[in-house]
Amino acid sequence: MQKIPLSLAKVGMKLAKPIAKANGMPIVGVGVELTEALIDRLDGMGIDKICVVGDAVAASQSPTERVLRLEHLFRRLEGDEWMVQVKAHLREYFTIKAASEAAQAAQGQG
């Protein structure tokens, strides 16, 4: 999930959190796919931030990509027992995140 300014919203992105007015009145629910008309409507309502599924804006920072990049980032720290432990922790963290995002995306499609 990523919180982005409405100005970076694009058609096809899916909402990871519902959007509500300042008084709490819901406008759009979770999993709804953004359309040109919906983005315009949100803009008209003064909504300036939304939460979308995945790392739509910065795909290279996605958990799946992070798991793949860890070996490269830690390539010179292999002999350091503590850093091997740090890397293993990060691998577990990003793997769980990636699985949870995949599940969330599948739910959004279903």
Added chain:
Amino acid sequence: MDEDLKTSAKGKILSIRDLPTLPRVLDEVSRLVQNPNTTIEAIAKVISRDQVLSAKVLKMVNSPVYGFPGRIGSVQHALVLLGFNVIRGVIISTSVFEIMTRSMEGLWEHSVGCALATGLVARKAGLKDPEEYSVCGLLHDLGKVVAAVQLPELHTAVAETVRDQDLRWLEAEKAVLGFGHDRINAWLAEHWHLPPTIKEAMGSHHAPERAQLYPQHAAAVHLGDFVVRIFEYGSGGDDQAVPLSPQALKNLGLKLADLDTVLDDFAENLGEVSGVTFAPEDDDAAKAKACN
């Protein structure tokens, strides 16, 4: 590189004559702050006279880095909420990064990302005034920018050493120049009369265990730098993880697992932070906001 060349490189980097000049309003404001009777209104008035600068300050303080996204409408409000040290740090960073050369592309994003991560680490550790830590993160690599501007040919040699020998930027700096940006940072902080907390964070973020007066500031930036590098947001000049100091975690009373929520919050706010740029097309809108 022989010793003579190392000494001359150091002299050239540290020569005041060519150092980036900071906005004149900063001198004026620094003088005002010396006087205990100066009001926040008076300081805000001086900064607001420079509209472009005010716009940049407002843009930065309204980013998620400082925890008040989109809620600060004036320089005066920013001074009340964040304090003079934070605003001064923001002004210095925007001024120095303006002169950034193309070869340092990605360093601005790396620095803003580090500011965000450092603030999150400070919040996680329950430290008072986390925005004071964020500004340390924002300034942590200024020495790289100054070195690139003062010694462009040696900067190229550092970049080549990183590539050819697969070194981290700091290691390559030490191989080529004989010293790293951490030392340049400490000197710049001294020259610009930055508070000792920021000076120690800038000078010791690669060796937080050596920080003597403000180990938590150095430790928070150390962890912030580690996090932004794991996400590869922007570039500190190389593509490697930095060795994580166990002492830094200890100084903050954190365990490795405590980083998980920092990583969560960092990922969540990254999209918004990526909008914090100096793109000219954004300046007009921000300027209009600053005038209100």
